[in-house]
Amino acid sequence: MNEVVENIIRDIIQILMQEPLTQTILEDELQMLLKNTHGRVKVDKDCNVYFNNVLVPFSGHQSKILYLFYLLSKKGAAFHELVKHEDILKKIIQEVTKKDSYGVEEAVKPYFKKKRVHDMNSKINSALEEVIPKDYISYYRITGKKENTKRIQLLKSRIVIENDVLDKIGKIKF
Numbered sequence: 001m002n003e004v005v006e007n008i009i010r011d012i013i014q015i016l017m018q019e020p021l022t023q024t025i026l027e028d029e030l031q032m033l034l035k036n037t038h039g040r041v042k043v044d045k046d047c048n049v050y051f052n053n054v055l056v057p058f059s060g061h062q063s064k065i066l067y068l069f070y071l072l073s074k075k076g077a078a079f080h081e082l083v084k085h086e087d088i089l090k091k092i093i094q095e096v097t098k099k100d101s102y103g104v105e106e107a108v109k110p111y112f113k114k115k116r117v118h119d120m121n122s123k124i125n126s127a128l129e130e131v132i133p134k135d136y137i138s139y140y141r142i143t144g145k146k147e148n149t150k151r152i153q154l155l156k157s158r159i160v161i162e163n164d165v166l167d168k169i170g171k172i173k174f
Contacts (some may be wrong), residue, residue, distance in 0.1 A: 003138070003153070007099065011112055012088065016119070019118025024107060037130070039051050039052035039136070039158075040052060040158050040159070040160055041071065041154065041158060041159050041160070042159075042160040042161075042162065043068065043159075043160070043161045043162060043163055043166055044162050044163065045162050045163050045164075046163075047064070047068070047095060047096045047166065049064065049067065049071075050069070051128075051131045051132050051140070052131075053103045054131045055131075056127050056128060056130075056131055057127050057130055057131070058123070058124070058126065058127045059123050059126075060123075061093075061096055061097050061107075062110060062111075062116075062120050062123075063090070063120045063121075063123040063127065064096060065092050065093055065096050065111075065113065066117065066120045066121065066142070067099075067124050067142070068092050068096070068166065069082075069085070069088065069089060070142045070150065070151060070171040071152055071153045071154075071159060071170075072088075072161075072166060072169050073151065073152075073174050074147070074156070074173055074174065075151070075173065075174060076139075076144065076149045076150050076152075077149060077150065077174075078144070078147060078148055078149050078150060079114055079118065079121075079150060080114060080147065081149075082111045082112060082117065083111075083112045084146045085174055086108060086112075088169060088172065088174055089108050089111055090104050090105075090108050091165070091169055092166070092169060093107045093108055095163065095165045095169075102153055121142055124141070124142060125141055128140050128141060137151065139152075139153045139154045140152060140153075140154055141153075
């Protein structure tokens with residue numbers, strides 16, 4: 001199902017949701033519809049990312065960290081605005097790499113260089129293409145117009161975070 005159809009369905013549901021019985025029925029049907037159209041993304045305790053229980057083959061920690069940042073983010077961020085989220089990036093880096101504070105200070109620097117972030121995003125897309133069907137990949141990619149906010153379109157209800165630290169980060173509104 002494409003994004004336009006999903007948006008139309010959501011609009012209709014919002015109108016119909018004013019009746020309690022209709023609300024319950026529609027919520028159940030929508031959950032079944034979404035469950036059947038998109039796979040789940042799971043982040044395990046060791047910060048590995050899976051699509052429908054298949055490991056996403058990120059090439060190195062940098063791409064995985066960037067993907068986790070956007071996966072956990074509710075608002076998203078333009079690539080050039082990642083510096084505003086330095087503290088969150090450092091927490092994710094620390095959890096993924098287990099580096100000490102000096103190592104984290106060094107590891108966060110590439111996320112503030114536009115070309116490096118674009119390279120990381122390209123590697124993310126390549127890794128996702130290996131495990132996600134083409135019809136659905138747009139929901140899992142970091143997307144957004146040039147210089148504008150980037151985000152992952154996947155519904156947060158389709159994401160399972162088993163790592164306690166990352167789960168706490170995901171509850172922060174960023």
